[in-house]
Every structure is written in C-alpha cells, then in structure tokens.
Amino acid sequence: MGAEEKPLGHMRIMRLGEASVMPFLGGIAVVIDESPAGMVCIGFKKKGDATESAVYLRDNAGRYHFISTTFTNYFRLLLAHIGLPRWQLAFTPHGLDPLARQWLAFFLPDRLKMDEEVMVRGEEEERRKK
Template sequence: MASYTEKLTLGISKILESSPGISEVKFDERAPAERHLIVSWEQRNSCFLPDDLKNFYLMTDGFLMSWSVKLDDSTVQVGSMVINSISDLLRLGGSSVYALPNAPTLADLEDEPEEEGCLEQPHFDSRNVIFELDPCSSNGKVCLVYKTSESGGAASDPEIWFLDRALYWHFLTHNFTSYYRLLLSHLGLPQWQYAFTSYGLSPQAKSRPEAHGRSVLYTSLRTHYTAC
C-alpha cells in the first residue's frame, strides 16, 4: 500500500528516492490545517477558498519537498516544491512600496493596455484579489488570483498565475488541482515557471547543477514510465 507521502506527492517522492544520482529527498510532513483557521482566512479576506485547495489544506497545512544531487563530491539542492501554509497565504498589492505619504503602490503599475484576444491579466487594483501561493525562492511568485465580481466580492473560481521578477503576469492553470500536478511534474526545478513565459528559462537555471539534475531525473522518469 502506498504511503501517505507517496499518495500526497502522486508517486513523485518514490521516483526521486529511487533515482540514481538523487540524494537527500526531504519531505516536510505537516498536520492538516484546522478548519477554523480556514474559515477565519475566508472571513478575513472576504474570499472563499476553492474546494480543491480547501481540501488540500484539510490534508496538509502547506507543502514542502526538496531534493539534491551529488556533484563533484558535494551535495547540491536542485529541486524545491512549495505550497504556502494557510497562515502564509497572504494578499499581494495595495500597500505602499515605501512607508511614506503618497508613496507608490503596485496598483500604480497598471499602465499597459490589454492585448486583444488574450486572457485578461491580473491587476493590483480593485479588479482582483491576489494571494501568494509559492514564493518561488525569490524568482517570482505563483499567485492565487480572484476576479472581483460586479457586487464587489471575489469570485469563487480563482486562477493560478505566475508573477515574474519584472512584475509581468503569466497564466499557469485554471485551478489549484491542475497547478499542483504541474508543480509535481516539473519536480520543483529552479525557475520552472519561466517555461510558461515568452522568454523561457534563464542562463542560471541552465547552469551545471540544475542541468545535471534535469538529466538525471529525465532519465529516471523515462525508465520508470517505460517499465510501467
């Protein structure tokens, strides 16, 4: 019977642990979020968590798994998969960048017109309510994005978007379940979210440790699924 960790990671933890060259697979096993904390979050933010994300928090209050590779007699962490806990699911935007009167806010960046035929991008003003789902090791932010309804409340079907370091938005998935599968399938490789941007991975993400990790993992995954 599959273990709790194996079920929660959809089998990825087992693949990592059995892959040659992969070392120190770490999984932070967490208790479920207490239901009253979820209710409190919804009341405080005037938003209802989507059912899939709420059920996730009722299984585990956040998610953290990392893995490393052996390289030149040293161990280098390559992959890191993170979902913020309910207490760290914090709202973005609205506050001043500087603690000064009339200081600029993120909403002041709203100066580019929408491209016709494209998905409507998130906004830092009253049109959206945005929460940080994953800090992406300071390489951007994966966000839970609610649209504001005509009545002023937040819609109950938020999308998942990636905010890069230049503060440009990139669509990832329509729901949390799809994003979670996407996160696991990319194994937490550095800056994997940039694969969903027009400019792709940075040279840093293609550097030796990360490239080595990709090579080892893709070989292991190919072997695993060929044998299935």
C-alpha cells in the same frame, strides 16, 4: 567522503498563515510560493456575480503570467517538473532561462520538449495579439 548534499528541487506551498495578499488585475492575489522566478499566486477576479480564479507567476518585474486554471493543475505541473528551479518560466513569453533549461534537459528531457512546445505556442499567440 564528507561531501555535502544540497537539495535541488523545491516543492513547497505556503501555509495559509504565511500567505500574503496583494492587488491583482482588478482583484486580489494570494501568494502560495516564492521562487527565484518570482511569486506563484492564485489570482481572484470578480466577473459579474461570480469570482474567477487561476494560478499565475508574478515575475520579478511585477508582470503576471498564467500557469493553470486550477490549483490542482498547478500542483500536477509542479510534480511533473520535480520542483526544479525556475520551471515556471516556461509559461512566460521569455521562456526558460539557461539554467532551468539545463536542469530540465538533464533530468527531464521529455518535459523540456513539451515546455518548449508550450513556449512556441505562447509566442505565436503573442504575435497574433499585436
């Protein structure tokens, strides 16, 4: 029929040669992926003699949002969300945008429910901090 196929999911981790380094909350961050939601990076901070690392989303406004404690956990989340656009927004105080919510509802309704529970817990933690 001549229909053009367009990929929807995006599962990509940058090669080391492609990764860029930038300042990060008193340390450095290595960008491992770029998406419409922002840049996914591994942030490294010095804590005493040790260095701590975790995976964050740097949103388009330049704010960092925690996603996972390890790269392995991030990769599992990436697979669980089948690389759908903007899935990382579930880990921000603003939550998923309407398009991401729609794709998750269509392909992964159970995952959407879990993400919404994570968003509610995040909102409760933010309120307690204030």
